[in-house]
Structure formats: C-alpha cells, structure tokens
Amino acid sequence: MADSPLTERLYCAPGNAGIAQQAECVPLDLADHAAIVSFCRNRRIDMVVVGPEAPLCAGVVDDLESAGVKAFGPSRTAAQLEGSKGFTKDLCRANGIPTAAYERFKDAPAAKTYIRSRGAPIVVKADGLAAGKGVIVAQSEAEAEAAVEMMFGGGLGEAGAEVVIEEFLDGEEASFFALCDGETAIALATAQDHKRAFDGDKGPNTGGMGAYSPAPNIDAAMSGRIMNDIIGPTMRAMKAMGTPYKGVLYAGLMITRQGPKLIEYNARFGDPETQVLMPRLMSDLVPALLASRDGMLKSFDLRWYEMPALTVVMAADGYPGHYVRGTVIEGLDEAAAVEGVQIFHAGTKAEGGRILANGGRVLNISATGKTVREAQARAYAAIARIRWPEGFYRRDIGWRAVERESRV
Numbered sequence: 482m483a484d485s486p487l488t489e490r491l492y493c494a495p496g497n498a499g500i501a502q503q504a505e506c507v508p509l510d511l512a513d514h515a516a517i518v519s520f521c522r523n524r525r526i527d528m529v530v531v532g533p534e535a536p537l538c539a540g541v542v543d544d545l546e547s548a549g550v551k552a553f554g555p556s557r558t559a560a561q562l563e564g565s566k567g568f569t570k571d572l573c574r575a576n577g578i579p580t581a582a583y584e585r586f587k588d589a590p591a592a593k594t595y596i597r598s599r600g601a602p603i604v605v606k607a608d609g610l611a612a613g614k615g616v617i618v619a620q621s622e623a624e625a626e627a628a629v630e631m632m633f634g635g636g637l638g639e640a641g642a643e644v645v646i647e648e649f650l651d652g653e654e655a656s657f658f659a660l661c662d663g664e665t666a667i668a669l670a671t672a673q674d675h676k677r678a679f680d681g682d683k684g685p686n687t688g689g690m691g692a693y694s695p696a697p698n699i700d701a702a703m704s705g706r707i708m709n710d711i712i713g714p715t716m717r718a719m720k721a722m723g724t725p726y727k728g729v730l731y732a733g734l735m736i737t738r739q740g741p742k743l744i745e746y747n748a749r750f751g752d753p754e755t756q757v758l759m760p761r762l763m764s765d766l767v768p769a770l771l772a773s774r775d776g777m778l779k780s781f782d783l784r785w786y787e788m789p790a791l792t793v794v795m796a797a798d799g800y801p802g803h804y805v806r807g808t809v810i811e812g813l814d815e816a817a818a819v820e821g822v823q824i825f826h827a828g829t830k831a832e833g834g835r836i837l838a839n840g841g842r843v844l845n846i847s848a849t850g851k852t853v854r855e856a857q858a859r860a861y862a863a864i865a866r867i868r869w870p871e872g873f874y875r876r877d878i879g880w881r882a883v884e885r886e887s888r889v
C-alpha cells in the first residue's frame with residue numbers, strides 16, 4: 482500500500498518496527514471500535530484496510546461504514562465464513578460445495594457417539610475463533626474423545642462451546658486466495674505453508690513457519706475448478722442470504738483424488754502467505770482493495786509476476802510455547818541487501834535505535850527468484866547475515882516444491 486501512488490499517508494494500528502518505516506503507527510485498541518472511528522474521522526481517513534480476523538468478526542467494518550468511513554473487508558455476518566466453522570460447513574452442504582463430511586455438536590456424549598460410529602482418523606474442530614489451536618486431527622478414537630472433552634470442558638473458552646467433527650481428508654494442502662466485492666470474485670494467487678515448528682514438518686503446530694507461492698499443485702485448470710466449484714457458489718450463497726461477501730476470501734484446501742475440497746475459509750489475507758503473495762503482485766494493490774469495497778471488481782484485472790516467492794519465519798526460541806521478548810536483532814540492513822530479498826516484521830519494536838524481538842513470530846525473510854530453489858537460497862543467504870542468537874527458524878522451507886522442481 483505504501484508503494485501505491487494513490488497513498489498519500491498511511492497509518493497502522495498497532496504496527497511494529499518494520500511497518501513504522503512506511504506508516505505512522507498509532508496505538509489504538511483494536512477492540513475499541515469507537516476509538517478507531519473517531520481516529521478515522523479526525524484524520525479524514527479515506528479507507529481502512531482491516532487485517533486480522535478478530536476485529537472483522539467483531540464487526541469493525543460495519544461500524545466504520547455506518548460512520549461513513551470506507552472499509553475493506555467483510556461485514557460481521559459475512560466474516561462468519563471464518564468465525565464459525567459450523568456456519569461454513571452448513572453453507573457447503575446446502576450448496577453442494579465439496580468439503581469433508583461432518584456433523585455439529587453441542588454436547589460431549591452425542592459427539593463421542595458420532596466419533597465411535599465413524600472411527601479414526603477423524604478431525605475435531607472448535608466452532609469459533611481459536612487462533613489456530615481449535616483443530617485436532619485425531620489418529621485414534623481416544624484422542625478424538627479427549628479433544629471433545631477438552632473443548633466442552635472449556636479448554637478453548639467460548640470458541641469450543643460448539644464443535645464440528647469431520648471426516649479426515651487425504652491429499653496435499655494448498656491455499657487459494659480470491660478478492661471479492663459481494664458479487665464478483667477474482668482469483669488472486671495460491672500458496673503453500675509450513676505449519677509445524679520444526680524441520681521435516683515435525684513438532685507443534687504454529688501460526689506458520691514459512692510459505693511459498695504459487696502452490697505447485699494448483700495449475701490453471703485446478704484454479705478454474707476451485708473458482709467454479711467452491712468460490713463461486715460461496716459468493717452466490719452469501720449474496721442470496723443477504724450477507725454478500727467483500728474482501729479477501731482465503732480458502733484452505735485439500736487437493737484429494739476426487740478433486741479440491743474446502744477445509745476452511747479465512748476472511749482475510751493470511752500470515753505468512755501475504756508475505757509471498759505481495760512480492761508477486763505487479764499491479765497496484767490499492768485500487769483493487771477499493772474496487773472490492775465499491776463493488777467494482779467485474780471489470781477489474783490484476784497482473785502477477787510468474788516468478789515464485791518464498792518466506793522463512795524467524796521466531797523467538799520457545800515459540801509456540803513460552804518465549805522471552807526484548808532480545809536484540811542485528812544485521813537486518815545487510816540481510817535486506819541480498820538480491821530479491823524483502824524483510825517483513827511481525828513481532829518487533831524499535832527502541833533506542835535498535836530492533837528488539839517483541840513476539841513469538843518475529844521476522845519474515847521473503848525472497849523472489851526464477852525458481853523456488855533460487856528464492857529459497859536467497860532467503861537463507863539473507864538469514865545468514867542476521868545476528869539474533871535467541872531466535873530460530875526452519876531450514877527446510879519449500880522442500881516439497883524444490884523436490885518437485887528437481888523432478889521436471
């Protein structure tokens with residue numbers, strides 16, 4: 482957005498040390514919609530782009546729009562596509578959208594009976610937002626039943642008051658992004674990510690330790706099928722229900738032998754997927770976001786660079802468990818000087834001229850290249866210049882895509 486000639490001035494709430502180089506960071510409380518609205522009115526903000534799911538599901542777009550401030554992203558009701566797994570599953574069932582077979586439950590005994598009737602492997606999901614902790618892919622009935630106990634026992638708070646239990650899908654995952662204006666959806670790009678903390682896709686699940694774009698398992702034909710069978714029917718169904726979907730629709734997919742199936746929707750750009758999508762976008766992003774908000778995507782076209790992009794997340798030691806903040810990071814300028822490399826900050830802050838770690842996932846080292854292998858080599862060459870003893874990162878981001886490249 483900072484690169485766009487349409488952008489006069491950019492603010493970010495709350496922001497970090499990286500965004501502070503492009504935007505003025507303001508310490509607004511994202512849960513305080515009245516404060517956000519009054520800030521926008523005072524500064525005469527032309528458009529607000531909402532990043533994360535919590536304010537979307539809490540209706541910040543509705544509150545901004547009713548105060549006369551243009552906002553990019555779905556309304557509270559449309560954001561249910563991310564905010565309630567049960568809502569999305571019912572929408573799929575009612576509209577013939579391919580997804581795992583499922584049932585919804587409000588109590589443990591019925592859920593357990595279903596688990597026993599279906600057998601393992603089976604997947605147990607909290608209905609509501611659970612910051613990536615709400616899905617348990619159970620390898621045994623006992624593990625599934627324990628997940629049900631945990632959720633109905635309040636282990637995930639309100640998010641687990643209702644549970645979806647679904648069929649285990651076998652295949653290779655991919656993320657598919659579309660930009661929507663309530664009526665029209667245009668395909669953006671695709672990505673694959675690495676959710677596990679450690680090399681070899683081992684260790685605990687995280688918010689994402691790396692990603693690359695495009696997803697090698699989605700060609701033009703598959704992309705057409707996803708638009709036709711999944712995104713298109715979702716858009717029509719949302720409109721028919723009186724809750725048209727605007728914003729980024731991010732489909733987490735399993736590409737199975739029967740074709741693409743929807744695992745879940747996110748109502749926003751993803752992290753770290755955005756860090757590999759944006760370096761590939763040739764067109765100006767800002768008019769696209771405006772067109773989504775204004776319902777003008779029908780005659781819109783976005784151009785992309787063919788070259789792949791890859792990002793490696795650097796996290797604080799201990800993440801996703803306990804970690805410390807405040808450790809010093811050096812060498813970022815030298816790292817950013819590697820050809821094709823761009824560094825995006827996550828949990829950082831600037832203090833006394835130094836950059837300090839201020840979160841679990843701290844930096845994204847993104848690179849483009851002629852191949853995934855080249856992008857990967859550039860990202861790791863940049864990381865080699867970063868001095869942060871208290872951080873760690875995976876050394877194998879993109880392994881599957883690189884292996885595929887070496888086969889052709």
Ligand code: AMP
Pocket residue numbers: 581604613616618647648649650651654733744745
């Ligand atoms: P979600 O938070 O819904 O993206 O789920 C997290 C992860 O759980 C997904 O990225 C998949 O790896 C896995 N998962 C979710 N649902 C299923 C399913 N029905 N079959 C197999 N794996 C699943």
